[in-house]
Amino acid sequence: MFDVVIVGSGPSGVFAAKELRDKKVLILDVGHSPDHYLDRNSDNSAERTDLIPSGNLYELRKSDQDLFDILIGKNFENLGNIFNEIPVSLKLKAPLMTYILKDWQKLFPITCCGFDAVQSFAKGGLANAWGAGAYRFDEFDLKDFPIHVSDLSRYYDEITDEIGISGAADDLSFSFGSDYGLQPPLEMAGIAKDLFSRYQRKKEIFEKAGIKIGKPRLAVASRKMEARSAYAYENLEFFKPHMSSIYNPVFTLEKLLRTHSNIAYRSGALVTRYLESSESVRVEFMDLDRNTVDSAVGRTLFLAAGALGSSKIVLASTKKPGIRLPLLDNPMACVPFFCPRRLGLPIDPYDSSLGQLNLVHETQNRERVQATFYGTNGPLRSDIIFETPLPFGPARILTKYLASAMGLMMIFYPARKSKSNYIALRPDGKLEMNHRDERLGDAEATLVKIFKKIGFYSHMSLCQYPKMGSSLHFAGLLPMKDEPKEFETNKTGQLFGHQHVYIGDGAAFSDLPAKNLTMTLMANSMRIASHIKKNDL
Amino acid sequence: MTRNKMEVLPPDSIDQARRIYLALFDDEPSENVLNRYAGALKTYNPALSIEDSMVLNRIFEKKLDLEAVEYIWRLKRRKNPLSQRVQTISFLAEIENRNLNKYVNLSDSRIEVLFRMSLSVARTGYLYIKGSYLVWRHSLV
Numbered sequence: 240m241f242d243v244v245i246v247g248s249g250p251s252g253v254f255a256a257k258e259l260r261d262k263k264v265l266i267l268d269v270g271h272s273p274d275h276y277l278d279r280n281s282d283n284s285a286e287r288t289d290l291i292p293s294g295n296l297y298e299l300r301k302s303d304q305d306l307f308d309i310l311i312g313k314n315f316e317n318l319g320n321i322f323n324e325i326p327v328s329l330k331l332k333a334p335l336m337t338y339i340l341k342d343w344q345k346l347f348p349i350t351c352c353g354f355d356a357v358q359s360f361a362k363g364g365l366a367n368a369w370g371a372g373a374y375r376f377d378e379f380d381l382k383d384f385p386i387h388v389s390d391l392s393r394y395y396d397e398i399t400d401e402i403g404i405s406g407a408a409d410d411l412s413f414s415f416g417s418d419y420g421l422q423p424p425l426e427m428a429g430i431a432k433d434l435f436s437r438y439q440r441k442k443e444i445f446e447k448a449g450i451k452i453g454k455p456r457l458a459v460a461s462r463k464m465e466a467r468s469a470y471a472y473e474n475l476e477f478f479k480p481h482m483s484s485i486y487n488p489v490f491t492l493e494k495l496l497r498t499h500s501n502i503a504y505r506s507g508a509l510v511t512r513y514l515e516s517s518e519s520v521r522v523e524f525m526d527l528d529r530n531t532v533d534s535a536v537g538r539t540l541f542l543a544a545g546a547l548g549s550s551k552i553v554l555a556s557t558k559k560p561g562i563r564l565p566l567l568d569n570p571m572a573c574v575p576f577f578c579p580r581r582l583g584l585p586i587d588p589y590d591s592s593l594g595q596l597n598l599v600h601e602t603q604n605r606e607r608v609q610a611t612f613y614g615t616n617g618p619l620r621s622d623i624i625f626e627t628p629l630p631f632g633p634a635r636i637l638t639k640y641l642a643s644a645m646g647l648m649m650i651f652y653p654a655r656k657s658k659s660n661y662i663a664l665r666p667d668g669k670l671e672m673n674h675r676d677e678r679l680g681d682a683e684a685t686l687v688k689i690f691k692k693i694g695f696y697s698h699m700s701l702c703q704y705p706k707m708g709s710s711l712h713f714a715g716l717l718p719m720k721d722e723p724k725e726f727e728t729n730k731t732g733q734l735f736g737h738q739h740v741y742i743g744d745g746a747a748f749s750d751l752p753a754k755n756l757t758m759t760l761m762a763n764s765m766r767i768a769s770h771i772k773k774n775d776l
Numbered sequence: 777m778t779r780n781k782m783e784v785l786p787p788d789s790i791d792q793a794r795r796i797y798l799a800l801f802d803d804e805p806s807e808n809v810l811n812r813y814a815g816a817l818k819t820y821n822p823a824l825s826i827e828d829s830m831v832l833n834r835i836f837e838k839k840l841d842l843e844a845v846e847y848i849w850r851l852k853r854r855k856n857p858l859s860q861r862v863q864t865i866s867f868l869a870e871i872e873n874r875n876l877n878k879y880v881n882l883s884d885s886r887i888e889v890l891f892r893m894s895l896s897v898a899r900t901g902y903l904y905i906k907g908s909y910l911v912w913r914h915s916l917v
Contacts, residue, residue: 300876307812310871315816321863322820583889585882620879621866630847630903631800631862633896639881640889 241265241503242776243768244522244537246510246552249364250757251744251764252543253488253495254398258768260499262776265535267524269346269360270506271338272489273480291335296474296617297588309335309478310619317619327357328709329618330368333478339367346509346527347548347670354568354674355708358547362506363489365545365711370594371485372611372755373404373458375416375762379607383750385721385730386766388416394762394769396420402486402761405461405470410442411453414599414607414754422461424454425470428614429587430578430646431595437693448689449601455594455611458486458758466490476592477617485593508533512556513540513740520739539739539775543764546745547662547670550716553726553734553742554664563661564726567654567715567751570677573703574648574686576612576695581644592617598648600682608682609753610650615642646695650682651710654751662716674707712756714745731774732767739775743767789814792836796865799842801878809868816864828857831916838914844907849917856917 242262245252248270256264291309292299299306311317312334320326331340339361347358359365375395378388399420408418427435438445438452445451460483463469470484481487495502509525511532520540526533542549550564594611601607615623620642624634659675680699687697720727723735732741743764745756793813797805824832835845835858842862850859869875876882885892911917 297876297880297882300871300880301873303873305808306871307808311812311867315812315819318816318820318864318867321860321867322822582893583881583884583886585884586880619867619870621863621870624866625850625859625863628851629896629900630907631843631866632903633900635866635879636892636896639879640885640893642881 240519241535241537243539243541243771244520244535245541245543245743246522247364247542247544247548247744248362248488248492248504249359249543249545249744250366250488250761252364252541253492254394254761255541255543255743255764255768256495256502257401257491258765259772260495260502262501262772264502265537266492266502266504267508267510267522267535268362268504268506269342269509269527270362270504271341271360272362273335273338291479294473295471295588296478297586312337320622325355328368329622330477331357335478335480336368338480339365347551348668349670349672350665351708352671352673353676353707354566354672355706356547356672356713357708357711358545360509362492363487366488366757367480368711369757370611370755371457371459372594372597373398373402373456373486373758374754376752376754376756376759377414377416379414380750380752380754380759385719385749386763390766391759391762392417394765395758397765398758398761401491402458403460403462403464403467404456405459406456407454409453410451411597411599413451414609415453415456415597421456425457425459425461425591425593426472426589427454427595428590428616429584429643430581430614431612433578433581434576434612434646434693434695435596437695441693444692445689448685449603450598450685450689452596452598455597457593459593460484460486470591472589472591474588474590474592474616505535510544510552512552514556515540515737515739517738537739539741539771541741541743541764541768541771542746543743546713546716546748547672549742549744549746550662551664551670553717553740553746555668557726560666561663562726563663564716565656565658565718566660566662566672566674566713567656567748568660568674568707569654569710569712569751569753570652570679570707571705571710572650572652572679572683573705574650574683574697575701576646576648576690576697577641578644578646578695580694583640584643586616586643588616590614590616595646598686600685602681602685606653607753608650608652609755610648610682610686613647613649615645615647648686650686651712651753651755652677652679652682653753654712654715656715656750672708677707712745712751714748714751714756716746717742718749719747720749731770732763741767741771789817792861793865795836795839796842796862797869800862800865801869801875805865805869806872806874809865809872812868813861813864816868817861822857822860824857832857834914835916840910840914841903841906844903845910845916846907847903848907848911852917 316334507528596612598610
């Protein structure tokens with residue numbers, strides 16, 4: 240019998256395993272990985288010699304190398320959105336990134352209404368595709384949680400040491416919190432530098448509108464960290480998996496497995512349900528390699544299969560018909576900004592496709608909206624050309640010359656709680672998801688108005704509103720409460736009515752602020768794992 | 777509809793690829809682009825309705841301006857078979873180093889950019905009118 244069985248190898252599962260590293264732990268995971276693209280002779284993803292050509296995207300494109308396998312794919316993966324009914328995000332459709340969503344619809348059948356859900360069965364989970372935003376929740380973000388910043392602080396510091404966070408103490412420190420352990424911020428792309436210097440010169444206009452701008456905090460090593468190299472501005476974020484400078488939970492998982500023989504990792508295991516007794520929990524899973532049902536027994540079960548995955552396992556195990564669990568997701572908006580002064584400037588091949596700047600906007604109704612500003616040099620232009628209402632030739636010219644003068648602001652709103660937003664497990668085993676459409680607009684309108692004053696132009700008609708679910712931030716299904724009821728957890732993550740079952744991922748979040756939740760997923764799972772270690776084992 | 781099935785099939789995909797590439801770039805495509813285009817269509821095997829097949833066939837048969845017709849068809853229906861084919865060629869062309877300069881601005885072009893953009897605006901108008909006429913004249917979409 241294991242002390243703890245952890246389900247999932249995403250940020251929550253891996254950091255729970257790190258906290259429980261002295262115990263007998265089993266991690267159950269489906270665990271798809273991009274191994275066929277990487278050197279299998281090393282068991283350390285962060286120091287493998289990639290079989291993928293290394294170097295800068297634009298330098299590679301200038302060379303004679305045929306980049307078809309990387310940019311389009313042997314099976315034409317990158318053309319999927321042209322032909323498939325349901326498009327996926329640019330990062331997830333790149334040929335070497337397809338392992339992230341591999342088989343998810345087969346392994347996790349869903350039916351959706353107003354919601355574009357995806358589930359990852361990759362080793363490392365959806366963090367394989369994250370934008371590396373690493374933010375501490377503050378008291379404002381935690382106002383609906385039964386815990387406080389002081390409950391998470393030491394874990395945030397420990398995580399900072401482990402994952403390496405680049406950033407700066409600046410105008411956004413009021414929201415981003417302690418600058419403990421920050422590595423120097425990454426170099427900004429030209430357009431972001433321009434925007435930031437204009438913001439600094441005209442800060443009073445922004446402050447009046449409740450807007451502050453600063454450097455993003457990214458789980459990206461700007462300095463070399465053990466096996467991980469420093470960020471090299473390759474501009475390959477859209478195409479290259481497991482870039483060692485960008486943190487991936489797989490790095491920590493592999494380190495734990497190398498150094499702790501008491502931690503076991505079993506891939507090809509799709510957990511379907513658990514059966515709890517007074518002393519232990521039996522976890523049932525499909526062995527996907529053998530196509531058989533298998534099980535493992537632990538004194539404690541730590542569910543970290545992603546908010547949707549963990550909730551589905553709970554619903555399948557409790558077998559109560561008609562239960563609806565509340566679903567939280569960040570509504571998003573995407574606003575392009577155009578800076579005429581930069582029109583016709585050459586692109587900087589050494590830009591980065593990562594977030595360039597962050598913005599926090601406190602709205603009049605005391606809501607905090609967070610946004611990230613990106614350049615447009617990462618994806619192929621053909622992904623953008625056909626999004627314009629222009630013929631091919633003019634669209635190609637426009638995207639060519641506008642690239643250095645355009646940036647995208649991705650705006651995240653806090654989740655809205657509503658009875659119409661829920662998941663339920665249907666008798667046929669499909670997870671039913673419903674979410675009402677959230678089309679907001681207040682923050683976009685304010686930004687369009689304010690940015691005009693510093694020479695960055697846009698129009699509300701250019702705003703895009705991705706379908707709900709696109710943020711990939713799912714939470715709140717089995718929320719932490721001071722006084723939990725059925726299908727809720729207490730503040731230690733323990734599921735109501737259970738002795739040995741804990742929820743360690745976003746499902747246990749009481750709320751979902753606009754801030755990226757990944758670092759708090761890690762910190763909260765460490766906090767819960769620490770409680771398990773002290774009290775249950 | 778009792779048409780001969782051969783009549784509604786689009787022309788051979790290699791020839792199709794060459795025609796699209798020429799229309800977009802006024803240049804001969806590489807063997808790679810031609811073969812990969814055929815491979816992409818084979819991989820995704822997009823279902824074509826009889827009507828779409830006939831329209832596509834007519835566009836290629838009559839050697840119509842592909843850029844103009846694609847534009848109008850895309851304005852009417854975002855995912856249409858011609859746009860899918862044009863987009864496929866665009867992706868395959870873009871990754872070739874000889875086309876890098878067609879997609880990416882690598883030199884300071886601040887002087888010529890206004891001229892090029894104005895020309896693009898005028899060309900958009902021209903293609904809109906031409907495409908609308910062709911669509912009407914040949915009862916395409």
